[in-house]
Amino acid sequence: MKKSLLLAVLGLTFSLAACGQAEEKNNKDIKQSEAQTDEQGSGEAAISNSFFEVFDGKIDHIHGVGYSGNQGKPFYAAHDGLKVYDGGKWYKTKEENNDYMGFNATKDGFYTSGHPGQDSNLPNPLGIQKSTDDGKTLQELAVEGETDFHLMGVGYENQVIFLMNPQKNSIMETGKFYLSEDNAKTWKEVSANGLDDTLLSIAVHPQKADYLAASGQQGIYLSKDKGKTFERISKSGQGTSVxxxxxxxxxxxxxxxxxxxxxxxxxxxxxxxxxxxxxxxAVMYLAQNPNNDQEMTFVSFNGDIYYTTDGANNWNAIVEAGKIK
Structure with missing residues (x-):
């Protein structure tokens, strides 16, 4: 079951339980779409290491999007591995088709949590992992085999990690917020005063560790003091993405x-x-190309993916309800 947009009394009611996370955790028998062998197009950089192949199947259960490794192409983290959109073509990973949760693209790769795919030897759950080679290999950073983090943000350049811990593990208490400024070597609990909401997503500023943000049922929240306090900055509506x-x-x-x-x-x-x-x-996940502010992409709650190269003057629907166009 993919994350759904629930409508109630002209408003959205979001909860992490509604994301179907338990089902995603145990469902490892998802049919993989047949890969094509077309090697033309501008996706050469993404497939040069033979880790990606052209893809024309269904894309659903997306849990994050970003410009991983500063390569100028968006990566979409799904329950069955990474998908990359490049030059009008789609590519998918041939191996390590993991169920990526808490996915965050950074300048040198990506950070993630989640569960291993059927073809992976990684422990379940993943804890916090990092990859600098498009997901071909993953490096354990913390609590591997202990926790699956859904609410996790990582700065694109500073790589500060901010997260909410969903269950007790060897270094964190249940339901608490934590910050690491040294690549997950040490952690400090942050009070997150004002963030008393059912949260959907969190984010970290790409350079300034002081700035954190969150989307929740009651709106959008911003912190300027490394998570000690949060202020609701949206004027109306429920928060959906940051x-x-x-x-x-x-x-x-x-x-x-x-x-x-x-x-x-x-x-x-x-x-x-x-x-x-x-x-x-509504917009569930959004990313902007760090090298071109006119290029953006977002994933909607209904499984649509939109892409723009002219600063949102025109949006191209490249996936509709999980189906590639």
């Missing part, structure tokens, strides 16, 4: 209509980012 650029926070909300807002971190001015027409749907 994403930091160097100078702004881009966040999604829903109040009967899906909205995407960009707020300046320097002067707090806001501007609305145009979205395509969406029927009872």
């Amino acid at each position: 994403f930091f650029t160097n100078d702004s926070l881009i966040y999604g909300t829903y109040d009967g209509t899906s909205k995407l807002t960009k707020v300046s971190l320097s002067d707090e001015t806001e501007e609305e980012i145009a979205l395509p027409k969406m029927n009872e749907d």
Whole structure:
């Protein structure tokens, strides 16, 4: 069961339990789509190591998106491995088709949690892992075999990790928020005052460790003190997504209509980012190319994926309800 958008009294009601996480954890018999052998197109960099192959199947159960390894192409973390969109073509990993949760792209690769795929020898759950080779190999950072983190944010350049721990493990207490500034070697509990909400996602500023954000049932929250305190900054609606650029926070909300807002971190001015027409749907995961602010992509709750190369003036639907167009 993929994450669903639940409508109730003209509002969204989000909860992590509704994500079907237990089902995803145990369901390892998902049929893989047949791969093609076409090696043309601009995706050569993604498949040069023979770890990716052209893909034309179904993409669902997405748990994150980002520009991994500063390669200029979006990576989508799914329950059955990584998918990459490049030059109008889709690619998927041939091996390590893991159920990636808490996925965060960084300048040199990605951080993730989740569960191993059928073809993986990794322990279950993954704890916190890092990859610098597009997922071909993963490096254990913390609590491997102990915890699956769904709410985890990592800075794109500073690689500060901020997370909520869902269950007690060897270094963290249940339901507490933690921050690491040394690549998961040490952790400190943060009070997260003001973040008393059912959360959907969290994010870390790419450079400044002070800035953290979260989306929740009651709205969008911003911290400027490494998670000690959070302030709700959205004016209305339920929070659906958060994403930091160097100078702004881009966040999604829903109040009967899906909205995407960009707020300046320097002067707090806001501007609305145009979205395509969406029927009872909202932005779940969003990423902007760190080398080109005109290029963005987002995943919706209904399983659609949109992509723009002109700063959201025009959005191209590249996946509809999990089906590649």
